[in-house]
Each structure stands twice: as C-alpha cells, then as structure tokens.
Amino acid sequence: MSRALDLDRYAGHLIRRAEQVHTSLWSKFVSETVTSQQFAVLNVVRDREGSDQSTVAQLTSLDRSTAHHIVRRLSDQNYLSRTQDPADRRRTLLALTDEGRQLHAALTPAAERINDELLAVFPYEEWDKVMRVLSRLAQRRPLRTGGTA
Template sequence: MTGALDLDRYAGHLIRRAEQVHTSLWSKFVSETVTSQQFAVLNALRKSPGIDQRTVARLTSLDRSTAHHIVRRLTTQHYVSRVRDLADRRRTLLALTAEGRELHTLLAPAAERINDQLLAVFPGAQRDDVLRVLSQISQR
C-alpha cells in the first residue's frame, strides 16, 4: 500500500491551487460579476470579430457547451451580438456590441495587472519559461 502523496509535489494539486489564487485575484481586482472565462470570450471577440461560436470555443479552450452558455449570457447582457452568416445560414457570427467593447476596455488593464502579479513571484528571466511550461501542460 502506498503512503499519502506529498501534495506540495503533486502537479494537479498545485495547478488547482494556482487557479484558486487566480480566481481570488480576478474577483478582487478585475470583476466580481464577469468571470475570467467570460472575459476570455470577450477578448476573443475583440481580437476576431465576426467569428462563430465553435471558433470562440476553440480560441478560448472552452468546451462547446460552456462556450454556448457564456455566449448566451453575454448576449442577454447586451455585450455580444449575434447575426446569421449570409454565406452559410447555419452559422451565427458573433461580435462585441458597443457595451461589450466598453466592458473589455474597462477590464483588460486589470486582467493584465493580475497576470503581472501572478508572474511576479518569478525572476524576470523565468517568466517566459513558466508561461511556456503552462502552455505545454495546457496543450495535452
């Protein structure tokens, strides 16, 4: 029988703890009402207006069901508009409304600040390495 794991050396546990820290910082310094996943959707639409929901899900690494719920909520809140693709009537294209662009503009600087806070625990030379490692893990 194996003894208890040392959770301080267990990657999954540390990743979950890091996400808790991120969520706490997000709620405190960015928004208590807009989640980081919702912001990711707003950001994807700011960068690539006129994309469909499947593309939003891929760009934000959200499953299609979660992306659907987030887009629906942001549409109800008048941050995202939906229009039928004239070239393919089966597709719906998404874009930020004026309110959505305003919200993104308001939240983006704070999101950048908490990213800087999260990375501040690493010496400058290690920050790119940390992002590379996290990216590698997230690509699995």
C-alpha cells in the first residue's frame, strides 16, 4: 500500500504554489489584463526586434501554439506588428508597435518589483544562488514517454 506524499517536501507541489504566488502578485501589482506570458513575449520582442515567432516561442519557453495565440492577441490589441519575412514567406517577423513599447515600458518597473518581492523571502546574499537553482530547474528537459519523440 502506498503512503501519502508530504506535499511540503514535494517539489512539484511547491513549484505550483510558487506559481500561484507569482500570479497573484502579477495580477495585483503589474496587470490584471496582460498576463506574465504576454509580457514575456513583449519583453523578448523588445529585446530582439524582428525575431520570428518560432524564436520568440523558444525564448519564452512557450509551445508554438500558445505563442501563436499570444502573438495574435497582442497584435489584435495593436501591441505587436507581424510581417512576413520577404526571404522566407513561412516566417512571421515581430516588432513592437508604439503602443507595445509604451505598454512594455509601463509594466517593466512593476514586473521588476514583484521579482524582488518574490525573492525577498530569502536573504539578499542568496538571491543569485536562488536564481541559479530556479534556472537549473527551468532548463530541465521533460522526460519522454512510451514511443513519443
């Protein structure tokens, strides 16, 4: 017979709880209408103007379908422009519109503040170590299961 897991020592449960804390802080202090995933897309495009949609998906760790949905929504709201790459018509190149630049600029200070708020549960001297641990976890590739590639 199996025993119950101690959820306070179960990494997946704690990661989910940490995400709930982040989402709550995001909604309260950054935006109730722009999600952190949407902000991540804006941020990557701000940093790499003219990137194609697949690159943005990769850099934001979003699957292609989710990235496509977010890009479509942000372009419908006139925060992103989409243009076909003249060299490869299959690629969609992304850029921030003026409204997108203004939105990114408005949200960035609050996003930085909640990052500091999340890390504030640790002594400041440990912040770099915590970020290295989180980065290492985020780099973990999912396990492949039964016959899928």
